[in-house]
Amino acid sequence: MSGSLTAQAREKKEIRVAQGTQRSLPAEQASLSFADNDYLGLSRHPRVTEAAVRAIRDAGTGARAARHLAGSCREHAGLEKALAGWKGTEAALVFSSGYQTPLGVIPCLVGPKDTVLLERNAHACLFDGARLSGARLRLFLRNSRESLEEALVSNRKLNPQGKVLLVAESLHSMDGDFAELEFLAELKERFGAWLLLDEAHANGVVGPEGAGWAAERGCAHRIDIHMGTLGKSLGSSGGFVAASAEIIDHFLNEARTFLYGTAPAPAAMAAATEALAVLGSAEGNRLRENLQRNILLYASLHPASRQGPIQPWILKSNDVTVRARNHLRSLGLEVAAIRPPTVPEGTARLRISLSARHSPAEVRRLVEELARFPAE
Numbered sequence: 001m002s003g004s005l006t007a008q009a010r011e012k013k014e015i016r017v018a019q020g021t022q023r024s025l026p027a028e029q030a031s032l033s034f035a036d037n038d039y040l041g042l043s044r045h046p047r048v049t050e051a052a053v054r055a056i057r058d059a060g061t062g063a064r065a066a067r068h069l070a071g072s073c074r075e076h077a078g079l080e081k082a083l084a085g086w087k088g089t090e091a092a093l094v095f096s097s098g099y100q101t102p103l104g105v106i107p108c109l110v111g112p113k114d115t116v117l118l119e120r121n122a123h124a125c126l127f128d129g130a131r132l133s134g135a136r137l138r139l140f141l142r143n144s145r146e147s148l149e150e151a152l153v154s155n156r157k158l159n160p161q162g163k164v165l166l167v168a169e170s171l172h173s174m175d176g177d178f179a180e181l182e183f184l185a186e187l188k189e190r191f192g193a194w195l196l197l198d199e200a201h202a203n204g205v206v207g208p209e210g211a212g213w214a215a216e217r218g219c220a221h222r223i224d225i226h227m228g229t230l231g232k233s234l235g236s237s238g239g240f241v242a243a244s245a246e247i248i249d250h251f252l253n254e255a256r257t258f259l260y261g262t263a264p265a266p267a268a269m270a271a272a273t274e275a276l277a278v279l280g281s282a283e284g285n286r287l288r289e290n291l292q293r294n295i296l297l298y299a300s301l302h303p304a305s306r307q308g309p310i311q312p313w314i315l316k317s318n319d320v321t322v323r324a325r326n327h328l329r330s331l332g333l334e335v336a337a338i339r340p341p342t343v344p345e346g347t348a349r350l351r352i353s354l355s356a357r358h359s360p361a362e363v364r365r366l367v368e369e370l371a372r373f374p375a376e
């Protein structure tokens with residue numbers, strides 16, 4: 001019968017239901033959100049929303065075509081210039097989403113004769129980009145120098161001629177820990193590899209003008225390809241890479257997720273450009289200070305907390321995690337219930353995102369309610 005699923009697909013659903021990993025979209029979410037990635041509250045900042053409205057009036061609601069055809073607007077070029085300046089690179093290129101960015105760029109850098117070295121718990125888009133490239137995929141333990149060095153040494157023996165692309169997340173999306181960049185940079189230099197750093201969650205949050213973790217650690221110049229999204233701290237949507245002019249020109253000509261899709265909406269570009277301007281202003285400093293205040297407050301109230309805005313609360317059981325999320329939702333607090341396969345089996349968790357827009361009273365209230373939930 002047309003439109004019906006295969007037995008295999010149906011079986012997958014049965015397994016998901018049995019394991020407590022079946023997903024559905026909530027009809028409504030609680031009004032106080034600790035579940036999104038708007039770490040500075042810029043998605044509703046008046047300057048940012050005004051910039052988007054202006055761009056809609058000037059350029060229309062959609063880009064109407066791919067960039068290299070009729071879709072390139074001054075909003076794209078303006079944002080790319082601002083992103084390159086922010087990251088201290090020669091050039092930048094925007095994509096329709098952060099997810100599509102590594103799917104486009106990783107296959108431009110490596111192929112079947114090469115190797116991608118990836119953190120074992122890396123984001124799905126980094127895995128998918130690596131797989132799409134056809135390169136051999138080797139995993140290493142995040143923040144383990146020993147594990148990475150071992151992988152590099154054994155890879156050099158197995159594949160001495162191939163290029164190596166090292167890929168890491170600067171602030172981990174689910175564990176909330178920062179990467180130890182110094183040894184990543186040192187080893188990539190020693191082994192002649194490239195380093196692609198996904199700063200999806202660190203951009204806006206740390207570094208001078210919120211330019212990210214590499215900028216914070218003073219090693220931005222050692223990163224070959226800076227990757228980020230416009231959909232988190234920048235309050236908009238889209239993804240980007242920043243790198244040398246030569247590398248960006250290569251992506252512009254070869255990255256399939258850039259070439260073969262309608263360009264991102266000009267309004268999203270204008271919003272992100274204005275968000276960058278806010279980040280670089282005194283207000284940007286104030287927003288980062290507010291976020292930091294909330295992170296420190298959370299840490300003072302909750303043991304085993306992280307240094308950044310992403311605070312995992314590991315409950316292990318899928319069912320308990322969903323119950324905790326539903327319980328908090330019934331109290332008007334939204335947190336994310338994260339289950340496998342997004343995180344490893346047995347590590348289901350609530351993912352709490354702190355933002356500059358939260359008041360100290362709101363953070364306190366969340367922690368009090370978390371403490372009251374009986375984690376069987």
Ligand SMILES: Cc1ncc(COP(=O)(O)O)c(C=O)c1O
Nearest residue numbers: 097098099123173200229231238
């Ligand atoms: C580490 C990381 N990289 C990339 C992405 C994808 O970005 P986007 O949401 O813009 O598609 C995400 C989104 O969750 C992420 O967490």
